[in-house]
Amino acid sequence: MELIINGTPRRVNSEADTPLLWVIRDELGLTGTKYGCGAAQCGACTVLVDGQPTRSCVTPVESVAGLPVTTIEAIGEDPVGRRVVEAWVAAQVPQCGYCQSGQVMAATALLKQTPRPTEEDIAAAMTNLCRCGTYNAIAAATRQAAQG
Amino acid sequence: MDAITPPALVEALALRDALPADRPLNLSRRGLLGASLGALVLGVALRGAPARAQAAAAGGAAKPGTRVPAFLEIRPDGAILLRSPFVEGGQGVSTAMAQIVGEELDADPARFVVECAPPGADYMVVNGRRLTGGSFSVRSSYATMRQLGASARRMLLQAAATRLGVPLDSLSTEPGRVVHAGSGRTLDYGALAAEAAALPVPDGAPLRAEADFRYIGKPVARLDAREKSTGKAVYAIDLAVEGMLQAAVQHAPRLGCEPGAIANEAAVKAMPGVHSIHRLPGAVAVVADRWWRARRAAETLEVAWSEPAADARNVMPADFSSDGMRAALAAASGPGNTAETVGDAATALKGAARTVEASYDAPYLAHGQLEPPSAIARWNADGTLDLWLPNQAPEMFQRVAAQVAGIAPEKVNIHSPMLGGFFGRHFLYDAASPFPQAIQLAKAVGRPVKLIWSREEEFLRDALRPMGLARFRAGIGADGLPVALEAEAVGEGPIGRWFGTKPGAADPSAVEGISGKPYAIPNRQVAHVPLRNPAVIGFWRSVGHSMNDFFYEAFFDEMADAAGQDPYALRLRLLAEKPRHKALLEAVGALSGGWKRGPYEAADGTRRARGVAMASPFGSEVATIAEVSLKEGEVVVHDVWVAIDPGRIVNPAIIEAQVNSAVALGLSSALLEEVVYADGAPQARNFDGYPILPPDRMPRVHVRIVESGAPMGGIGEPGLPGVPPAVVNAVAALTGQRIRSLPLSKTRLGAA
Numbered sequence: 001m002e003l004i005i006n007g008t009p010r011r012v013n014s015e016a017d018t019p020l021l022w023v024i025r026d027e028l029g030l031t032g033t034k035y036g037c038g039a040a041q042c043g044a045c046t047v048l049v050d051g052q053p054t055r056s057c058v059t060p061v062e063s064v065a066g067l068p069v070t071t072i073e074a075i076g077e078d079p080v081g082r083r084v085v086e087a088w089v090a091a092q093v094p095q096c097g098y099c100q101s102g103q104v105m106a107a108t109a110l111l112k113q114t115p116r117p118t119e120e121d122i123a124a125a126m127t128n129l130c131r132c133g134t135y136n137a138i139a140a141a142t143r144q145a146a147q148g
Numbered sequence: 149m150d151a152i153t154p155p156a157l158v159e160a161l162a163l164r165d166a167l168p169a170d171r172p173l174n175l176s177r178r179g180l181l182g183a184s185l186g187a188l189v190l191g192v193a194l195r196g197a198p199a200r201a202q203a204a205a206a207g208g209a210a211k212p213g214t215r216v217p218a219f220l221e222i223r224p225d226g227a228i229l230l231r232s233p234f235v236e237g238g239q240g241v242s243t244a245m246a247q248i249v250g251e252e253l254d255a256d257p258a259r260f261v262v263e264c265a266p267p268g269a270d271y272m273v274v275n276g277r278r279l280t281g282g283s284f285s286v287r288s289s290y291a292t293m294r295q296l297g298a299s300a301r302r303m304l305l306q307a308a309a310t311r312l313g314v315p316l317d318s319l320s321t322e323p324g325r326v327v328h329a330g331s332g333r334t335l336d337y338g339a340l341a342a343e344a345a346a347l348p349v350p351d352g353a354p355l356r357a358e359a360d361f362r363y364i365g366k367p368v369a370r371l372d373a374r375e376k377s378t379g380k381a382v383y384a385i386d387l388a389v390e391g392m393l394q395a396a397v398q399h400a401p402r403l404g405c406e407p408g409a410i411a412n413e414a415a416v417k418a419m420p421g422v423h424s425i426h427r428l429p430g431a432v433a434v435v436a437d438r439w440w441r442a443r444r445a446a447e448t449l450e451v452a453w454s455e456p457a458a459d460a461r462n463v464m465p466a467d468f469s470s471d472g473m474r475a476a477l478a479a480a481s482g483p484g485n486t487a488e489t490v491g492d493a494a495t496a497l498k499g500a501a502r503t504v505e506a507s508y509d510a511p512y513l514a515h516g517q518l519e520p521p522s523a524i525a526r527w528n529a530d531g532t533l534d535l536w537l538p539n540q541a542p543e544m545f546q547r548v549a550a551q552v553a554g555i556a557p558e559k560v561n562i563h564s565p566m567l568g569g570f571f572g573r574h575f576l577y578d579a580a581s582p583f584p585q586a587i588q589l590a591k592a593v594g595r596p597v598k599l600i601w602s603r604e605e606e607f608l609r610d611a612l613r614p615m616g617l618a619r620f621r622a623g624i625g626a627d628g629l630p631v632a633l634e635a636e637a638v639g640e641g642p643i644g645r646w647f648g649t650k651p652g653a654a655d656p657s658a659v660e661g662i663s664g665k666p667y668a669i670p671n672r673q674v675a676h677v678p679l680r681n682p683a684v685i686g687f688w689r690s691v692g693h694s695m696n697d698f699f700y701e702a703f704f705d706e707m708a709d710a711a712g713q714d715p716y717a718l719r720l721r722l723l724a725e726k727p728r729h730k731a732l733l734e735a736v737g738a739l740s741g742g743w744k745r746g747p748y749e750a751a752d753g754t755r756r757a758r759g760v761a762m763a764s765p766f767g768s769e770v771a772t773i774a775e776v777s778l779k780e781g782e783v784v785v786h787d788v789w790v791a792i793d794p795g796r797i798v799n800p801a802i803i804e805a806q807v808n809s810a811v812a813l814g815l816s817s818a819l820l821e822e823v824v825y826a827d828g829a830p831q832a833r834n835f836d837g838y839p840i841l842p843p844d845r846m847p848r849v850h851v852r853i854v855e856s857g858a859p860m861g862g863i864g865e866p867g868l869p870g871v872p873p874a875v876v877n878a879v880a881a882l883t884g885q886r887i888r889s890l891p892l893s894k895t896r897l898g899a900a
Binding site: 014015018019022025026027029031032033034035036037038039041042044071072073075076085088089092093094095096097098099100101104123126127128129130131132133134135136137138139 | 834
């Protein structure tokens with residue numbers, strides 16, 4: 001089956017029901033997307049599928065065949081993504097950092113769809129878990145990226 | 149700390165199904181991917197510290213923390229590699245080390261690349277040991293690492309003096325280079341590193357005056373913020389080595405059970421990508437070409453688990469439940485082992501005008517670090533073993549890994565990648581780490597093996613924050629002041645479990661936060677009533693303080709209520725002779741806009757109240773105020789104000805971040821978290837059944853750092869213990885409901 005990962009067609013041979021996360025990480029070697037729970041609870045595995053933030057740990061790979069998939073590795077190729085990253089660095093968001101790939105992807109998806117989000121928009125979109133509790137910094141950086 | 153010493157592990161392992169590695173692999177052939185310095189080719193090193201520093205360092209007789217080349221390499225472009233004694237897991241210790249060393253070396257911390265050092269005597273800088281924990285890293289190594297930086301600077305100056313043919317005292321430094329003011333000549337550190345490397349490490353190199361600090365005490369940016377914001381940070385779970393297979397396990401439902409017949413072994417072996425199936429102590433494993441294939445096969449195995457042998461260690465009883473454990477704690481009677489005696493509490497209680505009694509408890513907790521545990525094991529042709537694994541104590545893991553592998557410790561190379569959270573998770577606990585399994589699987593298949601525990605297997609084998617219970621009895625005098633306090637902490641602490649305590653002595657990790665409180669109560673008796681947990685217990689951020697300060701500080705408010713006193717005012721009064729604590733309590737009061745208990749109506753129309761708590765964890769002092777309201781029977785925490793006095797500081801921005809983090813985890817434990825056991829098994833195996841604090845329940849956090857000048861205290865943990873009692877005290881002020889058992893989610897709050 002053929003995937004479109006970060007703009008590049010990639011042929012993969014994983015079973016059709018393999019979660020997209022493990023195709024990305026194991027078969028394609030893109031380890032920026034993280035495994036946290038495997039049950040769509042934490043959001044560490046968030047990628048964009050056709051622009052939509054998607055928890056790749058429960059997304060069968062066959063369901064995204066032919067659709068554009070964007071991972072954190074391509075975040076710098078997107079102007080909104082670059083802005084989010086700069087806001088993340090400026091706000092010194094990460095602590096352990098393990099959830100932050102997913103957080104950055106979620107924020108990027110939000111700002112691409114809603115360039116000027118309200119507080120409610122941010123709260124509704126930024127639902128990924130962070131065990132280090134960087135939530136206030138995440139919200140501040142998301143606001144900053146929206147203004148930047 | 150012989151936590152993992154299964155004597156029969158090798159024998160018990162069924163070395164079967166060692167199929168030839170004949171399946172096509174689609175793994176990278178580039179060898180180790182993503183090693184922390186994979187892209188940084190170190191051209192010139194100060195005396196060329198060996199890549200395998202563990203072997204060299206082990207033989208060194210130098211005092212730990214003094215042998216400059218074991219720690220520092222400077223390359224021609226001025227980038228500085230620091231081998232840190234500590235592992236970075238979010239707490240910011242790598243940045244702090246770069247600040248401390250950079251201050252004295254005279255080098256910008258931003259030029260540092262910091263990695264966790266391999267095992268070796270050079271790195272035993274924590275009172276002759278080495279661990280990352282106890283909020284101990286910076287405070288234990290501060291003087292050592294400053295002197296190390298100063299020694300390195302002195303060596304560079306000496307090399308420059310020789311090169312330029314000028315007296316050393318005619319030279320100075322500015323960040324990254326040596327300056328000869330007389331001639332205007334400068335030499336970059338990178339250009340001097342080779343010559344400096346040939347010099348002996350000087351004694352007594354002068355330290356920079358504190359008044360001239362440019363990095364220490366400043367909010368220097370974290371070194372890892374960008375790589376962690378772009379997915380480039382590499383954790384153990386992200387690593388790959390050439391030729392490796394991947395493995396997943398299915399653990400026995402209870403510790404002590406062993407795998408018997410597998411009903412569908414042949415069918416599982418035929419599943420895609422499966423290389424082999426293995427019986428391990430307390431688990432079955434599948435090795436495959438990719439992890440998902442291994443995981444799917446492992447969870448498909450239909451295993452008959454034997455009941456534990458009569459002489460098995462560490463058995464989880466089939467009838468164990470957390471409810472039963474709570475009842476056992478409540479039934480365990482004192483007097484226990486004395487932890488603190490001041491005056492004569494028993495007599496003073498008899499003479500008190502009135503007495504107050506209460507019993508508090510707190511549940512088992514999971515660490516819930518977001519990176520699931522993993523390990524890569526690679527046996528090398530020369531009989532050595534390489535291990536990549538999350539850990540907080542490389543030498544301890546090296547020793548136990550050597551026992552498991554049946555080789556000498558110096559033949560085990562430990563690699564300690566950045567941690568995706570830890571909170572105490574990655575010390576050595578029984579059956580709680582994947583590396584012994586990875587070692588055996590790699591041996592069995594004759595290839596490197598990467599083993600990842602699924603989140604479900606992690607919830608089954610995490611070492612839990614112990615359940616605890618405390619009984620209090622206080623006497624109030626005729627003047628409305630407490631005259632006596634008796635407390636019994638019932639249960640077990642991780643210090644006692646893993647390091648042992650003297651017979652008859654209290655386990656400090658079971659009583660900390662109940663003993664050692666600063667209040668002027670003239671008669672006090674604190675004891676530890678030991679009761680072993682059938683569950684494997686471990687260190688969890690702030691350890692005993694994580695529950696004991698809740699018990700004590702909530703009971704303190706009950707004393708205040710009984711005495712008809714405001715809880716903030718009573719604390720101030722009982723701290724009148726403790727200027728450090730009193731100042732801190734006043735600081736948090738001021739930070740919150742002045743103490744008010746409530747209830748009161750907020751601007752948004754909600755009815756709110758506040759609670760206060762003090763804690764003295766890990767050498768720091770903390771005062772906390774929380775403001776709460778209720779919404780549909782659940783508590784809403786709006787703001788948390790924290791004043792923290794760590795004595796002296798290295799990075800105020802990281803302190804503020806760590807306090808935010810500790811508030812989040814403390815609040816998570818107060819509101820939501822509880823590992824429930826029934827029939828010997830944890831009822832939650834993922835975050836759906838074990839909720840942790842989500843973003844919409846995070847309060848605003850306001851931090852004031854007070855530098856009292858006291859000896860440096862810890863930072864990573866101290867912000868936590870005050871949060872549960874401050875919240876619970878606020879709830880009591882708001883509703884009149886005194887919550888004595890966490891988490892709050894068990895109780896519907898407000899008018900029923």
